[in-house]
Amino acid sequence: xxxxxxxxxxxxxxxxxxxxxxxxxxNFMSSVxxxxxxxxxxxxxxxxxxQTVGTKMIWVAVIGDWFNLIFKWxxxxxxxxxxxxxxxxxxxxxxxxxxxxxxxxxxxPGSPSGHAMGSSCVWYVMVTAALSYTGGRxxxxxxxxxxxxxxxxxxxxxxxxISVCISRVFIATHFPHQVVLGVIGGMLVxxxxxxxxxxxxxxxxxxxxxxxxxxxxxxxxxxxxxLLDIDLLWSVPKAKKWCANPDWIHIDTTPFAGLVRNLxxxxxxxxxxxxxxxxxxCRGMDSYKxxxxxxxxxxxxxxxxxxxxxxxPTQAEYxxxxxxxxxxxxxxxxxxxxxxxxxxxxxxxxxxxIN
Numbered sequence: 001x002x003x004x005x006x007x008x009x010x011x012x013x014x015x016x017x018x019x020x021x022x023x024x025x026x027n028f029m030s031s032v033x034x035x036x037x038x039x040x041x042x043x044x045x046x047x048x049x050x051q052t053v054g055t056k057m058i059w060v061a062v063i064g065d066w067f068n069l070i071f072k073w074x075x076x077x078x079x080x081x082x083x084x085x086x087x088x089x090x091x092x093x094x095x096x097x098x099x100x101x102x103x104x105x106x107x108x109p110g111s112p113s114g115h116a117m118g119s120s121c122v123w124y125v126m127v128t129a130a131l132s133y134t135g136g137r138x139x140x141x142x143x144x145x146x147x148x149x150x151x152x153x154x155x156x157x158x159x160x161x162i163s164v165c166i167s168r169v170f171i172a173t174h175f176p177h178q179v180v181l182g183v184i185g186g187m188l189v190x191x192x193x194x195x196x197x198x199x200x201x202x203x204x205x206x207x208x209x210x211x212x213x214x215x216x217x218x219x220x221x222x223x224x225x226x227l228l229d230i231d232l233l234w235s236v237p238k239a240k241k242w243c244a245n246p247d248w249i250h251i252d253t254t255p256f257a258g259l260v261r262n263l264x265x266x267x268x269x270x271x272x273x274x275x276x277x278x279x280x281x282c283r284g285m286d287s288y289k290x291x292x293x294x295x296x297x298x299x300x301x302x303x304x305x306x307x308x309x310x311x312x313p314t315q316a317e318y319x320x321x322x323x324x325x326x327x328x329x330x331x332x333x334x335x336x337x338x339x340x341x342x343x344x345x346x347x348x349x350x351x352x353x354i355n
Contacts (some may be wrong), residue, residue: 001090005078008175009096012080015170016099023101026167030103033164035118035258039328040308043124044300044335046101046129050309051202051282053129057122058269058332059199062262064121064189066214068114069255071185073221073232077111081123081172082242098172105243106173107236108255117189118183119164124190127153147223207270211263218259220316251314252324260321271329272336281340295343300335307331 019026031037038061055234081104084095096217105313108114130153131146165179172180193199202210222232228240251257312323 002087004177005080005083005087005175006089008169008177009080009084009098012098012169012172013096013174015166016172019166019170023170026170027101027103029160029163029167030171032116032160033115033119033168035061035114036261038118038122039331040304041301042126043332044304046126046298047335048297050129053125053285054267054271054290055200056129056193057125058265059196060121060125060190060193061118062214062266063193064098064117064186065114065258065262066218067185067189067288068112068117068182069108069218069259070221071112072109072255074112074224074233075109075111077109077175077178077238079106079110079173079235080175082106082238086238100244100248101171102245102248104171104173105239105245105248105250106253107239107249108253108258109235110174111178111181112185113165113168113179113182114258115168116161116165116174116179117186120161120183120186121190122186123157123160124187125193127157128190128194152309200269204270204274207266208272210311211267211270214266215259215263251317251320255323256321260325261328264325265332267325268329269332269336272333277337277341281344282336291345292340292343296335296340299343303334303339304331 018278038057043054043061046057081098081100084090084098087095090096102353128133131150162181165176165183168174169176225232233255240246240249252261310327312320312327314320
C-alpha cells in the first residue's frame with residue numbers, strides 16, 4: 001500500500017506542477033462530481049423527462065453512496081493531504097509539499113472516492129437511458145445512428161469520469177487508485193440496478209424498510225467495531241490536524257452526514273411518489289404535455305439552486321443530522337409532488353377558460 005501511496009504522491013505533484021494553469025477547470029470538475037449535484041441538478045432534469053430514469057437515479061445514487069461508506073470504513077484509506085504529513089517513509093524531513101484547496105479537506109476515509117463513484121454511477125444511468133431511445137429499432141439507418149450515438153455518449157462518459165478523477169487527485173484529496181476504485185464501484189452498482197425493475201413500483205413501506213435497513217446496518221457496523229476498539233471516525237481528527245485552513249473543514253463531509261443526507265432523499269422520494277399530489281399531477285393528463293414538463297423542470301432547478309442558500313446550523317451535531325435529513329427529504333418531495341401539483345393546479349383554470 002505504501003507503494004501506491006508514494007507513487008500517488010508523485011502523480012499529485014506532477015499534476016499540481018503541470019496543470020496549475022487549469023486549476024480552475026479542475027476545481028470545477030471536482031464540484032461536477034459532487035454527489036449533491038445528483039439531487040439538485042441531474043434528478044430534477046431526468047425525472048421530468050422520464051420518471052423511470054429519475055427514480056432509478058435516486059436509488060443508484062443512494063445505494064452507491066451507502067456502499068461507498070461501508071467500503072470506506074472497511075478499507076481505512078488515507079487521503080494524500082494528511083498521509084504525506086504522517087508517513088515515515090520520507091527521511092530527513094523531506095516530505096513533499098502538496099497544495100491544498102477549499103475542497104481538499106474532506107474528513108472521511110479516502111478509499112474508494114465518493115465523488116468518482118457517484119459521478120460514474122449516475123452518468124452510467126444517464127448514458128444507458130439515452131441509448132435505450134435509439135436501441136429499439138432494427139432498420140439499417142437506425143442501427144448506424146445507434147452505433148454513432150453509442151460511441152459519442154460513452155466517449156463523453158469516460159471524458160467526464162477521467163476529468164473528475166484527475167480533479168480529485170489534483171486537489172490532493174484522493175490517491176489515483178482510490179478514484180479508479182470509485183469509478184468501477186459506481187458502474188457496478190448502476191449495472192446492478194439495470195436488472196432491478198422492482199424499484200419502479202415500490203410502496204412507501206418498501207422505502208421505509210430500505211431506509212431502516214441501511215441506517216441500522218451502518219449504525220450496527222459502526223457500534224460493533226467501536227466495541228472492538230476500532231474507531232471508524234479516525235479520519236476526522238487527521239483532517240482537522242492537517243488541513244491548511246480550519247474554515248475548509250465542514251461537518252457535511254463526515255461519514256454520517258452523507259448517510260443521513262441519502263436516507264433523507266430516499267425517504268422523500270418514497271413519500272412523494274406514493275402521494276396523492278403525485279398521482280393527480282405526474283400521473284394525470286398534464287404529465288404528457290411538453291409545457292408541463294418544462295415548467296416543472298425549470299421551477300425545480302430554480303428552487304433547488306435557491307435552496308442551496310439555506311444553511312443548516314452546525315453547532316449542535318445531532319440537530320444538524322436531523323435538519324439535514326429533513327432538508328434532503330424535501331428535495332424529492334418538491335420535485336416529484338409539490339411543484340408538479342402546483343403547476344397542475346395553475347394550468348387547469350386556463351384550459352377551462354379556453355374551452
